[in-house]
Amino acid sequence: MISKFFSIVLIAAALASIRPGAGLCAEPPAAAQMVLSEAYAQMEEENYEKALEKLKNFQARSDETDPDPDAADPRGYHHPEIYFMIGNIHYAMENPEKARQAYQQAVKRSPEHAGALVNLARVFHEQEKYEKAAQSFEKAYAAEDQKEAAYLYYAAVSLLANGSAGNSLNLFEKLFKAHPDEIKPVWRENLVYAFLEAGKNREALPHIKLLAEKYTGEKQIQWQEILLHQYVELDMPDTARKYALALTTQAPTIPKWWKALAHAALSQNDHDQALTAMMIYSYLTPLSEQEKKLLGDLALQAGVPVKAEPYYEALLEENQDKSVLKSLVSALQQLGKPEKALEAIRAFDGHENDPELMMLKADLFYGMDRFRDAAEAYSAAAQHKGNQEGRAWIMAGYSAWEIQDTEAALQYFKNAAEFENHKKDAKAAIKRIEEQ
Template sequence: MCIIKASQKYFISLQKDYVSPKSLMIVIWILCLNIYQSFPLEVIDFEMGSLVYEAYAEEEKLPYAAGVCVNEAGKMIKAGRISEAIELLESFSSKAKDVSGEKAIQKGYSHYYIDYMLGNALMMLEENSSSKSGSGHGENKTLKKSSGQAYKKNSKDDFTPFLKKASQYYNNAVKKRADLAPAWLNLARCQYTLGDMENAGKAFIKGYEASAKADRKAMHLYYGAICFFQCGDSKNQKKASEVFGKLLSRHPSDITLEWIESYVSILFATGEKKKAIKYLETLAQKTSGKRQRQWQEMLLYQYLEHKMEKRSLAYAKTLTRDNPVEPMWWRTLLHIYLDRNDYKQALNALIIYGFLAPLTNEEQDLMENLYLSLGIPFDSRG
C-alpha cells in the first residue's frame, strides 16, 4: 500500500504602510498569504507483500482454479518475476471471454481478486522499473501481454502505461467489490501519480470509508483533501475544506502542525479567513523560529482585518513583550494606537521603534505631529 507524505510551501510578503503626518491616520501594512495550489505529495513507500495476497485469498475462499493461479503468480512475484506473473494472471482472466458468465464466476476468471492482484503487480513493476531504470529483478523494459500487445515506457522515465493499466484493473476490482479498501487506496496512488487529482481525492475518500472503522487512517482523509485542493478550482477547494472538517472531527489526536498549515491554506483559498484564525493561533503558538514569526504576522493581520480590536491590541502587546527588540511589533502597536486615537501610547511605541530601526521622513514627521498634539516641545535636532 502506498504511503504518501504530503508537504506544502508558504510564501509571505509584506507591503509596508505609508504614514500621513497631517491626519495621523495609517494604512496597516498588508500581510498576504500567497497560496500555492501545488502541494507535492511525495511517495515514500509502496509495498505489496505476499501476506496481503494470501490474507485476501484465504478470506474470500477463491474458486480452486483462481486459487491455483493466484498462488503461482504470488510465487513468481516473490521471485521477482513480475512480468511473468502479469502474463499468467491476464491469461487466466482472458478465459472469461470464452465461457458463460456463470462459468466465469464458477472458475474465478472474473473474480475481483485477479484484477486486484494484476493492479498490484503492475504497480510493483512500475516501482521496480522507475528505481532500477527498467531492469529491476531481471524485468524487461517491455512487458508482453497475453493479447500480444506490450506495455512500453514512452521515454526513459515515463511509466504511464503501467500506471494506466493498473488503474484499469483497480477500477475493475472496486466495481466488483466496492468495499475493497486496499484497491481504492492503490487506485488513488495511481491517479495521483498520473496527475488526476480529483479522482485521486475521491479514491482516497472511498478507501477510507471502505476500511473497517478500526483500520481507518487519518492520513487517507488528509491525502484526499490535499488532492482536491491541488485541483485548483473552487468546487474542489470547497470539497477539500469539507474533507478536512471531517478529518478534524474524527481524528483530532492525529492532527499535526503540518496538517494545520495545509488547512489554513485551504481556508484562505475558500475565503474562510475568519474560520482560520483559531488555527493560526495554534501555529503562532506552537511553531518556532522564522516560521513562527510568519504565523504571528499572519495572525495579527487577521485580527486587524476582522476588526478584532481588543485581540489585536492585546496580541501586539504580547509580541512586544516576548520579543522587545523586533521593530515590526512596535511599529504595528504604533498603528493600532493611532487607530484608537491614543496618541500618547502611539508616541511611546514610535520612540521605542525609533531606537530599533531608522525612521523614515514620514515617521519623523509623524513623531513631530504627535509631540505637538500632546503639547510636548519637540526638538527636530533629536
C-alpha cells in the same frame, strides 16, 4: 499572505509519505502468489523490467486479455494483486499513466482494494486531477474497517487543491469529528487554508490561535504573523494592537513585532505609541526608505520634529522626493529653523520652476518678515498657471503693501481679484489702499 501554492506544497509533502498497506481482496491462488513473490524479489533489487516481465508472462498464459471481473480465474492470472503489483512497478519506473491503468484494473476487480485506491489517488493527484484523487481517497477510507484518518485528510486536501474549499471543509469536519485524537498540526494548517479559501476567516481564528501556541521557532512566528494579519483583516483593531503588544513583550528582539505594533497603534491614531514602536524597530534593523519616511512622519505628527529632521534629511540625500522635502520644511519651521528650511529648498533640483516649492519658499520669507523677498517669490510663483495662482497674487500684494510699495501692491491685488476665491479680500485691500 497565505498563498494557495504554499498549501499545495504541504499537500504534496504529505502525499509523499503515503505507505499504503495490502489490498482488501481474496487471497491470490498459489500460482499467483508464487509469481508475485518472485516479482517482489526483483523489485527489491530494483530489477523493475524483470519483475514486470514475470507478471506479464504469467498473465499471457490466460486465454483472456481483459476477462470479465466476475469470470472464474482459478490460477489468478487477473487477480487484483497482480494488477496492483504491475501498477507499483510502472509507478517505480516513472510511468504514472500505465500505473493508473493497472490500479484501475485492480479496483475494477476489487472495489475495496485500499492499496490500489490510495495509489490510484496518488497518481491522480500528481496528474493534477484533484477531484478524482479525492474520490479515490474517500473510497479507500470507506473500504477499511479500521478507518485510516490520513485517507480522509488526503481527500480533503485534494479538494482544496482543486479549488473546492467548501467540499474540502465538509471532509475536514468529518475528519475532526471522527478522529479528534489523531489530528496533526499540518492537518490543521490545511484546514485553516480551506477556511481562508472559502472566505470563512473568522471560523479559522481558533485554529490559527492553536497553531500559534503549539508551534515553536520559525513555525510559531509564521502563525503568529498570520493571526495578527487576520485580526487586521477582520477589522479587530483593539485585538490586533493588544496581540502585537503581547508579541513585543514575548519576543522583544524580533523587529517585525515592533513594526506591527506601530501600524496597529497608528490605525487607532495613537502616534506616540506608534513612534515609540518604530524607534525600537529602527534600533533592531536597518530601515527602508519607506520606513524612514514613516518614522519621520510619526515624529512630526507626535509633535517631536527634532526626531523627524534627521530621517527626512537622510532620505533626501538618497532620493530627491518633494513630499519628503515638504515634510522636512515643516519640521524645520516647527523647530524655528526657517533659514535651514530655505537652504533645503534651494538644494532641491528644479525648485526654481516648481510652483509648489516657490510658494513654500515665499511663505518662509513672509514668516521671516522678509517681505521684499516674499513679494518677488509670490509674484514669480503666480507666473505659473495652476491652483496656486490666485493665492500667490494676493500674498504678493500683502507683501508689497508691508514694504509700502503701493503701486506694486495695487497691481498684485487687481490680479488676485480675477480669482473668485480671493476677489472679496483683494477688492477690500484695493479700497483701503486707495483710501490711504
